[in-house]
Amino acid sequence: MKDSGDSKDQQLMVALRVRPISVAELEEGATLIAHKVDEQMVVLMDPMEDPDDILRAHRSREKSYLFDVAFDFTATQEMVYQATTKSLIEGVISGYNATVFAYGPTGCGKTYTMLGTDQEPGIYVQTLNDLFRAIEETSNDMEYEVSMSYLEIMQLLMKGNRQRTQEPTAANQTSSRSHAVLQVTVRQRSRVKNILQEVRQGRLFMIDLAGSERASQTQNRGQRMKEGAHINRSLLALGNCINALSDKGSNKYINYRDSKLTRLLKDSLGGNSRTVMIAHISPASSAFEESRNTLTYAGRAKNIKTRVKQNLLNVSYHIAQYTSIIADLRGEIQRLKRKIDEQTGRGQARGRQDRGDIRHIQAEVQLHSGQGEKAGMGQLREQLASAFQEQMDVRRRLLELENRAMEVQIDTSRHLLTIAGWKHEKSRRALKWREEQRKECYAKDDSEKDSDTGDDQPDILEPPEVAAARESIAALVDEQKQLRKQKLALEQRCRELRARGRRLEETLPRRIGSEEQREVLSLLCRVHELEVENTEMQSHALLRDGALRHRHEAVRRLEQHRSLCDEIIQGQRQIIDDYNLAVPQRLEELYEVYLRELEEGSLEQATIMDQVA
Ligand code: ADP
Ligand code: MG
DSSP states (O other): OTTTOEEEEEEEEEEEEOOOOOHHHHHHTOOOEEEEOSSEEEEETTTTOTTTOOTTTTOEEEEEEOOOOEEEEOOOOHHHHHTTTTTHHHHHHTTTTTEEEESSSTTHHHHHHHHHHHSBOOHHHHHHHHHHHHHHHHTTTTTEEEEEEEEEEHHHHTOOOSSOOOOOOOOOOOOSSSSEEEEEEEEEEEESSOOOOOEEEEEEEEEEEEOSSSSSGGGGHHHHHHHHHHHHHHHHHHHHHHHHOOOSSSSOOOGGGGOOOHHHHHHHHHOOOOEEEEEEEEEEEEEEEHHHHHOOOOOOOOTOEEEOOEEEEEEOHHEEEEHHHHHHHHHHHHHHEEEEHHHHHHHHHHHGGGOOHHHHHHHHHHHHHHHHHHHHHHHHHHHHHHHHHHHHHHHHHHHHHHHHHHHHHHHHHHHHHHHHHHHHHHHHHHHHHHHHHHTTTTSSSSSTTSSSOSSSSOOOOOOOHHHHHHHHHHHHHHHHHHHHHHHHHHHHHHHHHHHHHHOOOOHHHHHHHHHHHHHHHHHHHHHHHHHHHHHHHHHHHHHHHHHHHHHHHHHHHHHHHHHHEEEEEEEHHHHHHHHHOOOOHHHHHOOOOOHHHHHHHHHHHHHHHHOOO
């Protein structure tokens, strides 16, 4: 069965690129401290290490960092693209999201990697080229719609700061202090006209992040400093996201809302996307601190798992599965029809050629004689039909299983939300507690401290619903496992049945004559066609049901919102009346209208209730 709409865990891919040392760095007397040692490993040496320093003696002078792939000055743009981004394209044109983002301090080559130069085009251009090529190659079967947008986020973030802020900073002459995002959306629809058309949408984000260095390192002042702080808040939030997401064991609350950037990256980091991060460092000794920070963050990012799920628009997950069954069945019907045509053609041709062939006549006679043959054919027909019927049963059971799996997943996320909400509340309280503590011992340098919450804070009692959520999750995870096992078994059974059907069909030519073969094949065709109709009807029912539920949900939300508004309006009215406040004429009129509508509304409702009763 096709795995449309299926989702699987994917590790974030993290690549590291060490750019060539620059002339400026050499002139400053910097030495090379970052080296690529193999395809995946980079070593960073601490230039300040003093072997006589007793406090530091237990540390090693070198620290190695492992990535999915590592590049140094010898890597070409093409090589970087091939190893990081090229493989995402196929996914994007079949409905998956993907994100590539360049990370690292200013001046370390992010823009070079993403944008590149005319002679050495970067990932943007190479990706677009390949994307359009891939679309062209499959455009016989598929219809595509591609849209693109390019935005610099800081421009949106900082209202009033109209021009793009790209004045030189001390860190780098040309580096932008904006995050730049190129977004490509591909919508795909099959040209084969099914009743239920599956529209898939895949999105590719290519992001050139603003520098990750700290404001103090760029010696920025004033407004520049504020921008720097803003960017860094974004990056700090990103860092926190990376930290929290990579913390495998716990269900730490992920505060994606920390900044616009992380909200933008939410899908890439937390959810529905294949994500590649390309971290950048300079190999120069003068950049040691920045490089170490970057390597540490990038190293942590490796533990992030993202969930990849195909985006199906309009059709929900299992409807897509029905569609896939229908497509399969249609394929079968086509195949059978072709077989019938071939059969007819061959039969006629052979009829003409073999008319005088005694062996052929003998065979025909043999086939049409005895009752035994007729019975055999009936049996064969039955076997074929029952193999197919069972196959359909298995498919239905698979669908039910998938539905249950989805419910389990939804339940699980609901419980996870309960827990996450609690963790959030807990950390809020802990933060408050720590703030109070900090006031007491402010002098202590906490720059070395990690951001994780210590255990030394007072225990906060966990509410019962959180404990219940934990228990439920454990049970649901077990069920999920069971379902997966059953699913595998059913899929296996389905394959076997299919193979059996095919084998039976193969024996057709040997056992029966062309007329009967045609008859059996046509019968099979008919069975398949009926099955298509049946499946279509079911999926239509499901679709209507889904749409209805959707509307129901929307109405419920509106109702909720309306009653909130009512409450606010009435509360404010109360204040106006209590304090005898003067209200503009227009507002007074509007309030009258509101009251009237409220009355009519409740009247209407009463009538409806009456009718229902
Ligand atoms: P960032 O975007 O990270 O601030 P840039 O991409 O602007 O950094 O790179 C800074 C400078 O280094 C640019 O002049 C760029 O051409 C050069 N550079 C960066 N990476 C490479 C590389 N791999 N090969 C050659 N030059 C590079
Ligand atoms: Mg740049």
